[in-house]
Each structure stands twice: as C-alpha cells, then as structure tokens.
Amino acid sequence: MSMQSSGSSRPNATEQAYQAIRKNILTGKLEEGERLTETRLSDDLGLSRTPIREAIGRLVLEGFIERQSGYTTRVAHFPEDEAEQIYEIRRLMECYSVQRAARLATEEDIAELRRINAAMKADTPPRDEAANQRLTEANEAFHRAIVAAARSPRLTALMTTALDVSMVVRTYSMYSEKDLMRSLNHHAEIIDAIEARAPKWAASVMSAHLLAGASRVAARMQHSKSVADQ
Incomplete structure (x- = not known):
C-alpha cells in the first residue's frame, strides 16, 4: 500500500515542480542565464530533489533551461x-x-x-x-x-x-x-x-x-x- 502511495505521488510532485519552475521563468522571477540548483529549487518550492530533477529534465527538452558543462543548469537565454x-x-x-x-x-x-x-x-x-x-x-x-x-x-x-x-x-x-x-x-x-x-x-x-x-x-x-x- 505504501509503495503504491509513493509511486502515485511522484507524478503530482513532478508536475507541481514543472509548473512552478516554468511559471517563474515566464514571469522573470527566474532570470535568463540564472544558475539553477536542485537544492535551491527544492528549498524554494518545498519539494524533494527527485521531482525537481525530473521537472528540470522536461524543461531542458522544452528549451526553457540549458544544461551546461558538468551538472550546471541555467535558465535559457532568449536572444x-x-x-x-x-x-x-x-x-x-x-x-x-x-x-x-x-x-x-x-x-x-x-x-x-x-x-x-x-x-x-x-x-x-x-x-x-x-x-x-x-x-x-x-x-x-x-x-x-x-x-x-x-x-x-x-x-x-x-x-x-x-x-x-x-x-x-x-x-x-x-x-x-x-x-x-x-x-x-x-x-x-x-x-x-x-x-x-x-x-x-x-x-x-x-x-x-x-x-x-x-x-x-x-x-x-x-x-x-x-x-x-x-
């Protein structure tokens, strides 16, 4: 039972993280070129790092976030x-x-x-x-x-x-x-x-x-x- 609860909660947490980060990028709260860390976003949003990581991956694919050398991620530039x-x-x-x-x-x-x-x-x-x-x-x-x-x-x-x-x-x-x-x-x-x-x-x-x-x-x-x- 507990395993099912844990599994079903992850998509909700990931979607919550995705929507929150995406909104902060669109509104300029997270500025272009700003460095993003899982720890900081986890603290800001009150979510664990796993859904934050999954949301970042989705936003990278959509072009909102850029993944640079190593594990560095930043808000994508929009020249x-x-x-x-x-x-x-x-x-x-x-x-x-x-x-x-x-x-x-x-x-x-x-x-x-x-x-x-x-x-x-x-x-x-x-x-x-x-x-x-x-x-x-x-x-x-x-x-x-x-x-x-x-x-x-x-x-x-x-x-x-x-x-x-x-x-x-x-x-x-x-x-x-x-x-x-x-x-x-x-x-x-x-x-x-x-x-x-x-x-x-x-x-x-x-x-x-x-x-x-x-x-x-x-x-x-x-x-x-x-x-x-x-």
Whole structure:
C-alpha cells in the first residue's frame, strides 16, 4: 500500500515542480542565464530533489533551461536575434501553410479552428494563471491546426521545430490585452479567408499577424534591455 502511495505521488510532485519552475521563468522571477540548483529549487518550492530533477529534465527538452558543462543548469537565454529569426521563419512557412489550408481544409478543420478561437476569446483577457495557460496552449493549437489542414507531412515536420514550445509560450506571454484582442481578430479573419477558399487573403492576414507578434516581442525585449542597462 505504501509503495503504491509513493509511486502515485511522484507524478503530482513532478508536475507541481514543472509548473512552478516554468511559471517563474515566464514571469522573470527566474532570470535568463540564472544558475539553477536542485537544492535551491527544492528549498524554494518545498519539494524533494527527485521531482525537481525530473521537472528540470522536461524543461531542458522544452528549451526553457540549458544544461551546461558538468551538472550546471541555467535558465535559457532568449536572444533578440533568435526571436527575429524564428518569427521570420514562421511567417514564411505559415503563409505557405495557410494558403494550402485555404485550398484543402475540410469543414471539420474550419469548425475546429472556430472552436479554438472561441475558447481563446472566452479567456481574453486572462483572469488568472490557469486562464493564461489555457490561452497560450490554445494559441499554439490554432497554429498547429492550420498546419494540419494544409495536408503536408513534410510541412508538419518542419513546423514542429518552428513552433517550438518555449519560443511560442515565452513570446505569447509578452502580449498585452490590446495585443491579444488584435491577435484574436487576426485569427477570425484567417478562418474567414480559409472558409472563403482565398489563399492570398489568408496569407496576407497571416503575414500581418506574425509581423505584429514579432514587433511586440522586439519592443518588449528592447524595453527590458533598457531597464536592465539603467
């Protein structure tokens, strides 16, 4: 009985550690480049080192934490140039993807996009951390659903890298309420363009959508740099 209790508690503790560390990275409580130790995180979170170690491993795979020489781990750096590159790569690939989707999407694909966007609208602006988490995950799901509707396994494989979890989440967390509303409006127009079977219209809105996101992230990062230099 005691063995079962111990085994069933570990996933909960690991998930708790993962969510807490991830949140502290996203909010800036744990700063980029900051060194992380199991002992310190264990003390801060009131959890044993085993779930902390497992959570760190998951966050390394997702790109939130970097493992360096020896056993040293640090919060991953997020260079401005990297964000700029990834947004441009996404813009090129997602504009192509949405053009294919405008030609090939089924009624079920379009209904799923509308369902996701309605769920995002219900959580905007996010009232708490749980709503913010749902909103972030829904945004990622929306873009992945468009790629799926493009009916191209090769494109799906390429977009898996471009829609990197840590990049999407860390940039989307920078959006203001105004940014979120603009994003939702873009989503709605993208769906309309797909439903209208208008590839050029869909690509034009997708391009504007990602350029707006890139501009917001660049502005927020520049602001953070200015504050740090003061």
